[in-house]
Amino acid sequence: MSGDVHPHPGPIKYPCSVCERPVAKNQHALQCDSCDQWVHIKCDGITKQEYKQFQEIKHLIFECPKCNLFTFTDSFFNASGESIDLSNSFQALSDLSDKPNNSMDSTIDSVTTNQSQHKRGLRIMSVNCRSLISSTKHLDLQNLIETHNPDIILGCESHLDPQIASSEVFPINYSNPYRKDRKLGEGGVFIAAKSDLITTEINIKTDCEIVWATLTVQGSFPIYIGSYYRRPSSKTDMIEELEKSIEQITSKVKNNMPHIILGGDFNLPDINWDNTTVNTNPQYGQEINSKLVEIVTENDFIQMVKEPTRGKNILDLILTNNPGLIERTQTQPGMSDHEIVITDINIKAKTYRKKPRNVYIYKKADMNSLQNDIDQAFTDHLKNKDKLTNSVEDNWIFFKDTILNSVNKHVPQKTISGKQDVPWMNHTIKRLIRKRQRRYNTAKNYDTSENWKKYRKARDIVKQTMTEAHDKYIRGILNEDSTNEEQKKPTMGKKFWQYIKSRKKDTVNISTLKNSSGTEVIDSKGKAAILNEQYDSVFTDEE
Template sequence: MCQKPVAKNHRAVMCDRPECQQWVHIKCGNITPEEYEELKSACDSPSKKTVWFCSVCENINLLTSLDISADSFPTDNSFSVLSESDMSEEDDFDPDHELNLSSDSCSSHSTGTKSSEDHTSPQRRPKFRKLRLLNVNCRSIKSKRKQHDLQAVIEQEDPDIICGTESHIDSNYFTSEIFPDTHEIFRKDRNRFGGGVFIGVKKDLLAMQEENMDTDCEAIWVKILFAGKQPLYVGCFYRPTDRDPIPLTKLDEAVKKLTGKSALPNIILTGDFNTPDIDWENGTIVTGENKPQYGRHLNQTMIDLANDNMLSQVQRIPTRGENILDLVFTTIPDQIRKVETAPGMSDHDAVAVQLDTTVKYARKKPRKVYLYKKGNMDGIRDEMEQYKDSFLQSNPTDNDVETNWTSFKTELFHLMDKHIPQKQISSWQDVPWMNMTIKRQIRKKKRIWKKAKRNGSEKNWKDFREIRKVIKSSMKRAYEEYIRSILDNDNTMIESKKKFWKFINSQKKDSGGIPTLKTEGGLATTSASKADVLNRQYQSVFTEEDTASFPDKGPSPYPAMPNIIFTTEGIEKLLGNLNPQKACGPDLIPIRVIRETAKQIAPILQIIFTQSYDTSTLPNDWLSANIVAIFKKRK
């Protein structure tokens, strides 16, 4: 959020909430110029209802006054007194960067100071925004060049949901080696020579595949859940270029599983339908020389499918030449805010759809990481030596094991925070090799494409083709440099090895974690609920032994085990041999710090270990474990 005062000529909105009443620049509030104009028009028309989200208090506003006048504009706000000289907001406004809330946009702090949390990520997605869907004809995504094209389209449109047709991949291709890690991908492959559809849903959203709607056609369905709202069913369909009506008949069977219910569900069906000779304005078949292209029966089947299932076709812009091939059907046409085309990745334009459904993203909190290379380990060792002496002199055996362990762990964390710098890192996921130069080129390409579509100038189309070549070349070069930086590093160094194998493993995995689980009591969506479901499942398959009666085996033929003695020297040796690259356990104590301070903490741990053994008690941290579910492919 920025600290600039809101001037009279700035485009800004004020929150109507009594506890907030802050003015926010539209750029900082994630309000596009188009939305701002709609709000202005709604002010002039009292019957028109419009809502917007305040990025300061994160509440919904039902219309507000947008006219900034010297008489009505309040000056007791967090942006200080109005300044006529500060006109930079208008000068800095970038219409192609309207969804980018940077850390130096508007501030909600009344003190006017910036918090350190504003700088955890160079680019952060807003917490609320309208749902965006993108339909794209891929015409194969097997090659690296086409995969780069897909990543460029995603960067260009930033869709919440992406529907793709003609992927041309099969089970030999891992999802992770093709698609970016920002989306959960649901695939229905045909073969590597043709066909194939997929739906990608941002991992911030809760989605699950509707396998019961699978029929013998190239279509895939996903159900997206929203808190307090009806679910949204998204389908992606591809029809081959022939006269066979069976794929449409099978699609109709799938759609009727939803529309045949008592209440009409929220549906969006998109894809490449290859029916160019239907006039969707009138719902009729275009006839004439060599028309309809695929026969009257197939085109009528398509029209009947839409009418019988109460689907409205809201996409009326040609996507290939003068033909409308990529369609968008929905049962909620009144919630479709905008439909427009965009540069695609084949001879088809992409179709971008914006819904009035507002999405709240479940952002993960930034986590703290220690910068060990900049840490003062000598300082930690010196102060831990002092703590060791005071600990040994305080008669630790008079305390229980839990108290001694908690005291030790608290002191260790205190010294880490004191002597090791930290930083907050967010969970923002991005393509590591896509730099800002490429992102600017992608935005420029879309501007040139819009200009060429608008006036049809050959010069503009030539400029578009040229910048498209430049982007492909830039992306290829950036990717190759990124790979070279991994392979050319000295792989004898531990950090270089980790970077190398992290990249290799990322290209091999085919599961992005545990999906939503169905249970008898409903859906398990959170990490805790998924862990509980899996834990109950694991318990159910184990045999419960009869512990009440054990068979008598007689005296043991082996000598009795001597008492275990914990020595300071032995503990120090074991701690010094720990691998610092291993992850810490549930106690969150870094292995690197344990190894660096092995000599100082060994006497403390010797007392705790001995006390635990003698009293047969364990600290709570030692009773916990990190358990990871490993995906097992179906046979």
């Protein structure tokens, strides 16, 4: 034999590039135009409707998650196109060259999506806080969150120190941020993600102000997200430390470049980001500016912010080595003299939501009926002589079932979800925030003094209303036990202590763990099993 025919020929298997399981003929799958690998549509989060469009629309290119983080949305498939037969015959893998699939025309670019747990994709907000210590600044941050609903917040100049608990500053849905603090009144960076996102802090040894975290993405590699701050008085060594930090991140991924999004206040106004060059006579010197340009160039970063973020200068940057991730960036009014940067990215992040649970409302229970039902059940049980010989286990089951059935019958219940809203953020404030945002959009688009005046007035109204609502809420929990309106005095009731407890205690969760097969485990039961196995493995059976 010449070797052209395998000595033991059999069915050819085409593994899915995501789950690595063979793609069967009766399964819906797509072939990547870049690497020619097949992908189950379920592994890439593609719906059957979207899959059907691949069979009908001409000029449509598909790239698997490992070649790109692009997926597709219904909005794209509204485009008209001639019908084309793209039946899933699994015969196209014979050509493993770099040429695109002949069944698709490669004359158009790959399209992106904003598929996520939200329709708009994932949103990152980069903000220069200029202190988060005062209660006024807490309200300003809450104001930004309510306005833009970010999934991840990249913050700098927090001015926090380790003595200040995160729960004192951050809203409950962002209550476990990753922080790198300095002395009180100076610097500080953080990354705060919504509690349903799966993120992990990365400990990097560096002398610059930066914090890193990974974001777990469905069907693809994780995204490395960083928050950085360079104080204006620092020298070139702080930029060199940033370079070391990026090198440590890239070394964590073998055979591929990690997907990186790095944001923060770099305080270098003299770089022309249209052509990535340093202006003549830069404010902080040629060396430090040139070093940042070198880092950007060598790591294939693209700077995405095109509008000024402080005065006429672009100080707050968003750097990424995969610009295809970014749907858009925009600047919006911030909480200091810097604008915030809103970045929408086209990914579908893995999420972990707590299951809703039912709780009893005992203060509304019919206690008389509850007691009568239980008394009657136990009386009947004791009168039944056949029951007197029951085992301990049988009596326990009877006791438990009797109590639970009576409680379910006479005590109302309510369902508690994992989402917790800010208690004083009412509909009036939300309506005013939307009105203020409309005023800002009008002022930015038409740029007239009258429109800016209307925006500033709406902004001041929102700030005043939020402060009043927060103060009213605090007074309410202090006076909850008072009945005489004229003689109300501060009291420390249940709601007051609940509020104090929530502000003093940080939420500490167990990070995502991997089992023996290398699979990530995010649910509590699975994590408990892994920790139990590890605990058991360190003991020796001395029989």
